[in-house]
Amino acid sequence: MKPAIKLTDVGKDFGGTGGKPKRVAVRRVSFSVYPGEVLCIVGKSGCGKSTLVNMMLGLETPSRGSITIDSKPNSGHHRPVAAVFQTDRLLPWRTVVDNAALGLEAAGVSKRQRHDAARPWLERVGLETWGGHYPHELSGGMRQRVSICRAFVLQPEVLILDEAFGHLDEVTAQQLRQDCLKIIAETNTAVIMVTHNIAEALATGHRVLVLGKPAEIIKEFELKAPGPGERKVYPALRDEIFDLIEKQSEYTA
Ligand SMILES: Nc1ncnc2c1ncn2[C@@H]1O[C@H](COP(=O)(O)OP(=O)(O)OP(=O)(O)O)[C@@H](O)[C@H]1O
Numbered sequence: 001m002k003p004a005i006k007l008t009d010v011g012k013d014f015g016g017t018g019g020k021p022k023r024v025a026v027r028r029v030s031f032s033v034y035p036g037e038v039l040c041i042v043g044k045s046g047c048g049k050s051t052l053v054n055m056m057l058g059l060e061t062p063s064r065g066s067i068t069i070d071s072k073p074n075s076g077h078h079r080p081v082a083a084v085f086q087t088d089r090l091l092p093w094r095t096v097v098d099n100a101a102l103g104l105e106a107a108g109v110s111k112r113q114r115h116d117a118a119r120p121w122l123e124r125v126g127l128e129t130w131g132g133h134y135p136h137e138l139s140g141g142m143r144q145r146v147s148i149c150r151a152f153v154l155q156p157e158v159l160i161l162d163e164a165f166g167h168l169d170e171v172t173a174q175q176l177r178q179d180c181l182k183i184i185a186e187t188n189t190a191v192i193m194v195t196h197n198i199a200e201a202l203a204t205g206h207r208v209l210v211l212g213k214p215a216e217i218i219k220e221f222e223l224k225a226p227g228p229g230e231r232k233v234y235p236a237l238r239d240e241i242f243d244l245i246e247k248q249s250e251y252t253a
């Protein structure tokens with residue numbers, strides 16, 4: 001099986017021009033994620049996680065190495081990599097259904113087709129009656145459901161969850177995570193979950209990568225458990241990962 005996404009020796013520097021010192025944001029990272037697999041990435045604040053995410057989304061260009069995405073030809077409007085971020089990033093002047101279908105607009109899809117594509121996803125997350133409402137009428141958890149829909153509407157091969165459940169209360173986060181994992185399994189999507197929550201990584205991932213600072217993989221854990229959602233958190237592993245992350249020094253350029 002081919003990986004959905006493969007990073008080979010990816011690095012990123014900032015600065016180095018206009019008298020600004022060069023800062024290494026990502027030192028060297030290589031990994032592959034396969035369809036249906038959930039890879040969790042944890043690391044200290046400022047270690048380069050968001051920079052990695054931006055490179056995978058094509059928003060930043062790597063200074064070194066390569067990123068390969070196995071983009072399958074698909075019926076029409078799909079994007080190979082989609083992301084859900086910590087804040088929902090919904091447009092307040094657009095209805096729920098128009099927000100969910102936002103990514104299709106850039107692809108030139110008609111309004112009717114956009115709505116037809118978004119509605120089943122809204123239904124899937126229990127928001128079928130909310131399509132005509134505006135984001136300010138929704139709770140934080142409901143808004144995050146809309147941004148999850150917005151990602152799945154694009155039928156991505158790779159879904160990046162960048163602290164996507166981080167600001168929700170524990171019960172809502174747990175529910176949303178479970179719903180998301182069900183969809184991921186059904187759609188065979190490759191998932192990269194960036195999280196500061198070690199327990200979340202251990203409860204959700206098939207694998208956990210621990211990053212040093214600047215980003216490089218300092219340890220990889222393969223989790224042998226019945227399946228996502230059914231696991232208990234492993235206290236010893238959690239402590240081990242915590243120690244690994246804590247030991248990473250503050251970076252000075
Ligand atoms: N556009 C940029 N220009 C210059 N430096 C940047 C830029 N984006 C990020 N950096 C630097 O790269 C390093 C990594 O930042 P990044 O945002 O990727 O960290 P992070 O792991 O996502 O942190 P956090 O967990 O706090 O979100 C930091 O030193 C940051 O200052």
Ligand SMILES: [Mg+2]
Nearest residue numbers: 046049050051
């Ligand atoms: Mg970040």
